[in-house]
Amino acid sequence: MSAGQIAALIAAGAFVLLVVLVAIPLIKLGRTLDEATIAIRKAHERSDPLLIGANDTITHVNTQxxxxxGITANAQAVSGNVSALSSVFTATLGSPLVKAAAFSYGVSKAIRARRKAKDGAEGKHSRRGRKGSGRS
Structure with a gap:
């Protein structure tokens, strides 16, 4: 065998070794991609019921x-009616009630002033006489 043939055999052996060393990671990468494909497929199959459930939930929430x-619209209408009713009540009864309260306050103040004036006209002597008279 000549030196060229030996060099060719060494080069061929090195090439085979290189192919084997590159083939091992490629095989592992292929298995990893297969597993990733299976995981994605399973996730996709399991996500359909989840998405259907989420869609049903959203539909139910929209109904609620x-x-x-509707309830808030009715509450708004009721509050408007109560406001109108209180305005009517204030307009019809509020003013006369305020006038009646003011009149009764004025009458009670006048009665107190009259009693005070009457007690002052009798004088403080009449009270002293009662206290000092010795009647018990």
């Missing part, structure tokens, strides 16, 4: 929100 919207 429509009910709440």
């Amino acid at each position: 929100l429509e009910r709440v919207e």
Whole structure:
């Protein structure tokens, strides 16, 4: 065998060794990609029921929100009616009640002033006489 043939055999052996060393990571990478593909497929299969459940939940929530919207509209109408009723009450009864309260306050103040004046006209002597008279 000549030196060229030996060099060719060494080069061929080195090439085979290189192919084997590169093939091992490629095989492992292929298995990893297969596992990733299987995991993605399983996740996709399991996500369909989850998405359907989420869609049902959103539909139910929307129904409840429509009910709440109706309730708030009714509450707004009731508050408007109460406001109007209180305005009517204030207009019809509020003013006369305020006048009656002011009149009764004025009358009670006048009665107190009259009693005070009457007690002052009798004088402090009449009270002293009662206290000092010795009647018990």
